[in-house]
Amino acid sequence: MNTDQHREKRRLENPSAKFKLKIQRRENQDASATWETFELPYRRNLNVISALMEIRKNPVTVEGKSTTPPVWDMSCLEQVCGICTMVIDGRVRQSCSALIDDLLLESNSDTVTLQPMSKFPNVRDLKVDRSKMFDHLKQVHAWIELDGSYDLGPGPQISNEVAQERYAYSRCMTCGCCLEACPQYGDDNYIGPQAIAQARLFNMHPTGKIEIEERLNGLLGDDGIGNCGNAQNCVQVCPTSIPLTRAIYETNRDVTVNALFGWLKK
């Protein structure tokens, strides 16, 4: 949001009555990718999801060919669950918050192109399997160890400053944008920014700190933090503006300190 002055949002001027949605299709993981184009009536407040919902009601391509309804994931539609992420006009983002008007304006064309994320197994059409990201959270022990969930009173006192910094990391919805954009991520060779940031989230907590070694150990393997190539694409594409490069920097520092400390302990 612009904070200082009145700025009209740029809109498509005299939008044409119709626009096209070009969708990469794939019948299943083993099938090869094909393209299908659909034509839809333009409405100002359409987002990519509602355009897909229109197609689903009547899956006929621009050439008049009946086809199967495109498959994609969606849930909250408020850019907070992360499930509807895909590559739209070449850029990875959530499809619920991608407005057709903005996209046509930006590309200066009559077509919006949809592809599945490329760094995860493609299930069908625009749907991918990101379960690996949750495995990465296991690898870095992304949780606080509790003695039990029974009543033990409040947690430790924490300054609002630290709470706010942690909140920024805790907004990660495991959408995978950062991994899609990362040149190092792929083929299991790098755990990637999301898990590192989640390790940082818990390492910053007074109770979480107790387990810091467990978490750092998860980042020291072959796929560990050392693979970051500092391209900084991750922060560019993160939809919730998580300071991912800062998490990587600070976690690297923790690794160094911990390694030194560990060596002194021997």
Place this chain on the structure above:
Amino acid sequence: MASTSLKFAIVGGGLAGLAAAMKIAEAGHEVDLISVVPVKRSHSVCAQGGINGAVNTKGEGDSPAKHLDDTVYGGDFLANQPPVKRMCDMAPQIIYLFDRMGVPFSRTKEGLMDFRRFGGTLHHRTAFAGASTGQQLLYALDEQVRKWEVGGKVTKYEGWEMLSLVLDDHQVCRGLIAMNLQTLELKAFKADAVIMATGGPGLIFGKSTNSMTCTGSAVSACYQQGARYANGEFIQVHPTSIPGEDKLRLMSESARGEGGRVWVPRKDGDGRNPRDIPENERWYFLEEKYPAYGNLVPRDIATREIFQVCLEGHGVAGENQVYLDLTHIPAETLTRKLGAILEIYEMFVGDDPRYVPMRIFPGVHYSMGGLWVDFEQRTNLPGLFAAGECDYSIHGANRLGANSLVSCVYGGFVAAPSAIDYAKNVERGNTETNGIYDAELKKQREINDQIIKNEGGENQYKLHEEMGKIMTDNVTVVRYNDRLQATDDKLRELQERFSRISINDSNLWATQAVPHARQLWNMMQLARVITLGALNRNESRGAHYKPDFPDRDDENFMKTTIAEYSDEAPVLSYEPVDVSLVEPRKRDYSKGKAAK
């Protein structure tokens, strides 16, 4: 299986389901956790405001007793009070537990948790984490349950949808059947007890503030197999949501709190840019009808008025929308006070609400009704439990803001030990279970086969749209008996047309057509429960409003509606409400809260 370790199936991985899973795992038992989406993407993420608990850190003399009073008063005395009391007593402990789990709650200068005020109370009782408290609480439980997953106690089945319960010949729940949403494989999950935690059924209304997973389908399946459904007619409609092509997104009440004005053009269908419409050609209908309170009339009144204006054709451009206008307030003030929520509007609509009036409309938001449970979260089917929005127990006729998160966790925390207790002590006798799983699997497979085979040309997404429209028009804010009856007629017509849908997807791998068809059928069943419950309740109470019966009628209707399935129509009966703790009194927010 070792006699000490029991097996539970939990359906739904939002706050309630994860809360129950954590408790069961901690008690040393095993959980199969079934969820249509990865649990971290459950609808609990959408809750923004906060979680209520009378922690009383502000020197205001708040107490769980006051939380109880606010909750049952706000619920218009339709909730059984003992479980509400138990929830309010437990709420501070629940909040402290989340604090220990590392939820980044906003803090005070001293580094303690901060609390804010919310609707329906005079106390600072709401703990919050930025503008996404539900997301933060869900993530905390997701993390704890992931730890138990690593520890081998919890097995997640994400991308699986429950289709039916498996009942033995004594109508005892022995597990469930679920479908893999990629392969369409059906699998029987055997369990010593099953906990339903599937959230609300907002999609019955087509567009709502709910996530696309909130179909109520699994709960409807339970209902069709004999579980009682309670107070279905109580659906909360939030006055200000942002109409979208795909869903309705919530616009917080604080926009009106900061001076937002609601209006429509005086001339029907006036298509001019709102800023070009002069003041005397705008109809500020709330200010006109309620000069004292203006735009800050209570939520249910605001909802009713906006709805009525649009139903009569006075909405902006003839559509279901009115202006919520902040543009008379300096932009910098708005940025400071409302920045985060205005960003949501800008992101999805594209307009900057500081300069362009927002277009809003009431949106279906929450179901107070749900599976009937007793005070230990047990449904009427032995072995079947329910927790969270999918159970009816806490909110009566209307839910207060920030009470949903606490009721979800409470429900999970009560359902888990209750289910364990049941499973430990149940006498199985010599009940035959051989074959019950296979029989149910076969039945469900046949339903799928039939759906795949059908060729009648009806489009299921259009049927869904028709159902959503008529439910939204007739069974939300203002209800008339003739329209409710007409709605039920329409629902039966839709059910009849359902048998003629063609799924239009020749590729069954990861198809969304078969699951959606299953959900649609189940939604239609619950839609009838909601509609006929409303038809039969001839009074106005909380979210249920009938102009022909404008008053609350405690004598005849301070009762829980119970719906039981039959092939013809839901069979309705009524059960008295336990009001043993707070004596019912008239709900009247216009004069401040009446003294106890």
